[in-house]
Amino acid sequence: MKVLVISYYFPPYGGGPTTRIHNFVKHLPCHGVNLAVVAADPELYERTYADPGLLHEYDREVKIYRTGALFGAFLRKQRDLSVALGGQHLSVWSPNRWKKLAKSLLVPDEYVFWVAKSVGAATRAARAEGVDLILVTAPPFSAFLLASLVARRIRKPLVLDYRDLWTPNVFYSVGHATRNLERRIVNQASHLIVTNEPARETMMRNFRLHANQISVIPNGFEGDMLEQIIDPRSSTTSETFRMNYIGSLTAGRTPQYFLAAIHRLLAARPRLNLSIGVVGFTPAVHKELVDRMGLGRVVQFAAPVPRRRALEIMCNESDLLVLLQRGSEGGDFAIPGKLYEYLGSSTPFIAMDERGGATARFLAQIGAPEAIEYEDVDGISNRLINIIDDYQGVRDEFSALRRKVSGYDRRHQAAELAHLLAATTSRTK
Numbered sequence: 001m002k003v004l005v006i007s008y009y010f011p012p013y014g015g016g017p018t019t020r021i022h023n024f025v026k027h028l029p030c031h032g033v034n035l036a037v038v039a040a041d042p043e044l045y046e047r048t049y050a051d052p053g054l055l056h057e058y059d060r061e062v063k064i065y066r067t068g069a070l071f072g073a074f075l076r077k078q079r080d081l082s083v084a085l086g087g088q089h090l091s092v093w094s095p096n097r098w099k100k101l102a103k104s105l106l107v108p109d110e111y112v113f114w115v116a117k118s119v120g121a122a123t124r125a126a127r128a129e130g131v132d133l134i135l136v137t138a139p140p141f142s143a144f145l146l147a148s149l150v151a152r153r154i155r156k157p158l159v160l161d162y163r164d165l166w167t168p169n170v171f172y173s174v175g176h177a178t179r180n181l182e183r184r185i186v187n188q189a190s191h192l193i194v195t196n197e198p199a200r201e202t203m204m205r206n207f208r209l210h211a212n213q214i215s216v217i218p219n220g221f222e223g224d225m226l227e228q229i230i231d232p233r234s235s236t237t238s239e240t241f242r243m244n245y246i247g248s249l250t251a252g253r254t255p256q257y258f259l260a261a262i263h264r265l266l267a268a269r270p271r272l273n274l275s276i277g278v279v280g281f282t283p284a285v286h287k288e289l290v291d292r293m294g295l296g297r298v299v300q301f302a303a304p305v306p307r308r309r310a311l312e313i314m315c316n317e318s319d320l321l322v323l324l325q326r327g328s329e330g331g332d333f334a335i336p337g338k339l340y341e342y343l344g345s346s347t348p349f350i351a352m353d354e355r356g357g358a359t360a361r362f363l364a365q366i367g368a369p370e371a372i373e374y375e376d377v378d379g380i381s382n383r384l385i386n387i388i389d390d391y392q393g394v395r396d397e398f399s400a401l402r403r404k405v406s407g408y409d410r411r412h413q414a415a416e417l418a419h420l421l422a423a424t425t426s427r428t429k
Contacts, residue, residue: 014051221344
């Protein structure tokens with residue numbers, strides 16, 4: 001079976017949008033699936049998240065086709081300025097305001113310029129490779145539009161992989177035209193994949209899908225890499241209690257409640273040597289908040305690091321990992337990919353969720369310590385005190401939890417996806 005994968009983001013981009021598809025492309029050939037990939041030209045990516053080493057993890061037979069975008073030079077300029085400004089809005093035509101305007105006017109999103117430039121090249125690649133099926137992952141949801149157009153041209157089945165939900169998601173501001181577009185693409189697709197059960201239930205209800213039309217393949221952790229990285233001697237070697245948040249800390253994901261709880265923790269345990277690392281892109285507004293709260297000596301910010309390095313920090317340089325998830329960023333239906341990596345690392349973590357979202361429900365389902373309400377400063381500080389006072393017991397609890405969630409190893413998930421793709425191809429012949 002030959003599958004064409006379409007994904008706007010793909011290595012050497014190393015940010016969160018590539019984690020899931022990178023591991024599918026890495027492991028699917030082990031299950032008899034031959035792959036070709038259509039992705040955006042790396043020149044269109046934010047350079048902050050470059051991780052070229054990921055490209056060396058693929059089977060040699062995987063062929064990658066790169067496509068540009070209309071107005072690519074302008075888009076690159078806006079991207080680079082946006083990163084440089086770090087989320088500031090300095091003028092009417094600042095990059096971030098331009099991006100917000102584009103999101104409100106363009107259907108399905110500002111990446112539609114990539115579709116306009118790529119549909120011919122992607123179609124030629126699909127025909128040259130003789131593919132049996134197209135697998136596309138999103139967001140950005142322009143990737144769904146591109147895959148839909150290519151699938152119609154070559155008359156092959158289409159499988160949609162939703163890393164986030166689209167029109168039901170408050171994170172994406174969408175209008176009538178966008179909702180109609182998603183409905184047409186969903187009706188065209190032979191099968192849909194989502195990452196959790198709340199997302200599946202929402203899609204079934206909104207699009208009147210039958211249970212056999214949509215599957216759940218969760219995010220997961222890189223078991224093969226973690227087995228190489230985890231050093232059991234690292235857990236208690238430091239005199240400083242080390243907390244780390246791994247990944248971008250978006251503008252809407254304020255750490256103010258967590259930091260207020262840190263103030264209470266330090267008041268309750270004044271002799272505690274504490275360091276908190278934030279590893280990933282962080283807007284200036286959060287750095288200023290840390291300074292205003294007088295925590296500049298405790299909280300250190302670091303630039304994004306390659307994936308392997310991020311896993312090393314999780315496994316061997318952290319006593320406690322931190323997870324922040326907001327409903328306003330799709331948390332009602334989305335579970336952050338880093339949560340599964342936290343689980344795979346065996347390192348204890350503290351999770352803050354909003355309004356009992358998908359993350360909180362997932363943790364309850366697997367028997368993990370419950371998520372704390374995002375703005376519950378008392379609850380957060382009490383949990384932190386309890387963790388520190390019984391740290392070895394907490395660490396043993398998370399080690400046991402890691403054994404319970406072995407099914408979230410991405411090697412197992414790739415096997416499940418291979419079976420699903422084969423069944424879809426057979427069914428549509």
